[in-house]
Amino acid sequence: MHLFLIDAIGPFFRGDERRTINWSKISFSHLKMEGDGSVGQWARIREDLDVFCAKAASMGFNAVSLDDVTHLADHSWYELDMRARIARWRTEFRRCFEVVRSHGLQIYLTMDVFSATPAVREQLGRLRWTVEDFLSELLDGFLTDFPEVSGVILRIGESDGRDVVDDFKSELYLKHPKQVNRFLKTLLPVFEKHSRKLIFRTWTVGAYRIGDLMWHRGTFTSVLKGVEDSESLIVSMKYGESDFFRYLPLNRNFFRTRVAKIIELQTRREYEGCGEYPSFTGWEYERYAHELAQAENMVGLMVWCQTGGWVPFRRLALLEESAVWTDLNTFVTIRVFQKRQLVEEAVKGFAEMKGVPNWRSLLELLRYSDDVIRELLYVEEFARQKLFFRRVRIPPMLQVYWNNIFISHSVKKVLMHFVQDKEGCLRAATLSLQKLDQMQKLAGECSMPVADIEYMRDTFGILALAREYYFRTFDVEIEQKLRAAKKAYKAKYPKGGPRRRYRIKMHFQPFWLKARYLGWALTLLMRRRRGYRVVDRIVTLHALSMIFRVISKRRPHWIPAFAKESAMGVDTVFR
Structure with a gap:
């Protein structure tokens, strides 16, 4: 090279x-x-x-x-x-x-x-x-x-x-x-x-x-x-x-x-x-x-x-x-x-x-960081799946996009469809929080920014709470915990303050499509291999483009504002 x-x-x-x-x-x-x-x-x-x-x-x-x-x-x-x-x-x-x-x-x-x-x-x-x-x-x-x-x-x-x-x-x-x-x-x-x-x-x-x-x-x-x-x-x-x-x-x-x-x-x-x-x-x-x-x-x-x-x-x-x-x-x-x-x-x-003193402590901190990112920022079982939609390989990260954390019933249903080992995901979240506690100690030992690890712990703590919402039967208590955590997070990292924060978008209203029908739709629209299926050539690559154009004109409110305004807009995928 x-x-x-x-x-x-x-x-x-x-x-x-x-x-x-x-x-x-x-x-x-x-x-x-x-x-x-x-x-x-x-x-x-x-x-x-x-x-x-x-x-x-x-x-x-x-x-x-x-x-x-x-x-x-x-x-x-x-x-x-x-x-x-x-x-x-x-x-x-x-x-x-x-x-x-x-x-x-x-x-x-x-x-x-x-x-x-x-x-x-x-x-x-x-x-x-x-x-x-x-x-x-x-x-x-x-x-x-x-x-x-x-x-x-x-x-x-x-x-x-x-x-x-x-x-x-x-x-x-x-x-x-x-x-x-x-x-x-x-x-x-x-x-x-x-x-x-x-x-x-x-x-x-x-x-x-x-x-x-x-x-x-x-x-x-x-x-x-x-x-x-x-x-x-x-x-x-x-x-x-x-x-x-x-x-x-x-x-x-x-x-x-x-x-x-x-x-x-x-x-x-x-x-x-x-x-x-x-x-x-x-x-x-x-x-x-x-x-x-x-x-x-x-x-x-x-x-x-x-x-x-x-x-x-x-x-x-x-x-x-x-x-x-x-x-x-x-x-x-x-x-x-x-x-x-x-x-x-x-x-x-x-x-x-x-x-930096004590480079071995820094190395151990980085090992924990690698684990926590892979196990809590991502949902490992979902991330390991090879999924394609139209001409795009589906990103392995679902509930976090740039500085946005999405906690909603629609995300819950999608994760419930793709993830089988739900208890394993919950255990990974608990272990990740323990590793984050260790990372704060290690950051002090090697004179790296402890405040950055604290911020990571606060942000990832909300992701861990979201896991409970995603993979357990819904009850009002978890919704209350999430809302309280969001409020405390915004108070600790106020808008316009020195530390920029994630935006936490919560929506607990039931998603209109039943789990069975959502599963059918995901199976139809997404494939697990690179090559195009017959259904892709007929439906997802052609018919779906026309359907999206009709929806975007006649029912624009069906498309979330974030998806329309972010980057080039979601309509790019349907061209």
Whole structure:
């Protein structure tokens, strides 16, 4: 392996006061471009970037990713005021690039396909150009203007969320495998001409026929047909067949192509607290590193230490002491993959670097943390099941999503359907709380933040109470306990306080669908193997899309607001 990438977007979020931050990419609307405020903000960004890059380089990373090509690539088709804004962004980013290069780090920029302005759309229609033609010309000019940029990280399977307000807002353009294949064949010659790298991400959110790219071997093979030998192409894959969750086996597509590949890993775990408490990934990533030793042409990794999720949590990796758990994950990850160290050796190295006394206590704390995350944040029996819906592998985490904890009768019914060993789940919750008590003691011994473990204990205590609601016969007492626990949690971690909290969404009204019929529906709509069944091709992939469109128009209140407003919206899955 020779490419060790880490995202460096943290400095660009300093001072963002929104309650919930979209961490999917830099918010350019947050960046000031005029006045005294602009001068101060950009100076602070460069200072933070200098600190970040120094730490990343010392850990062993040799490249950073930043956002994004679209805001820096100029074109004659853009409106005059847009070109003026692009010119200002280019000036500021060139100064940022100088900081990165001063640490000997390569620069890669992200790019979504596709973003445009009204003027560009008008020209595309008038001249009958394809998007591929436009992007080829745009990227040719961009790579000429920025020789310091080593390559572009291309995302084709997800676009900007519904909350994004920007001069450029990306939307999904590529919809089927042959179209993506033609797209790559059109763009790769541009990168070959400039001797740069095109890092092509297989991540998708399930939309359109290309939506199964990350796990379907047929789609994966079709997309890469005829481009495997390009020296400018690197394929980037998340480690599993879903997002950054646990309980996912290593994606087998790493072993199905000779094209250069990197693995994507997340050290600021967006579904596991975003670094507010220890969510250690060391042993999980060590297993992936060991398996990948058998994969052909693995050239590196990409670590997301800040990117990902719509959450209020805002600790900045490699910049703030409070981000110690993310920094620890990041340090151990690069050591495990680059130096082939054992987790225990890497943890000891981190402790020595940070001046942490008693590294063995830290290691024991991390073992307990790994157990508690797997046994209480997840419901293990459900998480181990391989389930697919349409073109998406169902995430192994059901009752927690980003910073939301869902305690409702509908979640109870679904878990009751999939989980057989209910008493085992309740015992796991009890044992996890005991381990959390031990973790507080260990944190004191190794001078790690005890308050983070206390916060984890308070949050996970509600998850343990929820287990009783999920897996025991309902009575009023458990509802009262949950409501009291929620009230105490909100009082201890008040809105607007220094500690951001989870949102606990409770709804105890009986779910309208009886358990028997819910089971039939789940069996019909979900499958336990990757390949599509006949019922999938007839019902879930086609008829269900039409049904959803009708419901969203005529009965929009049937769809929870959270599902409609979060990220790209649940309707994306039904495209």
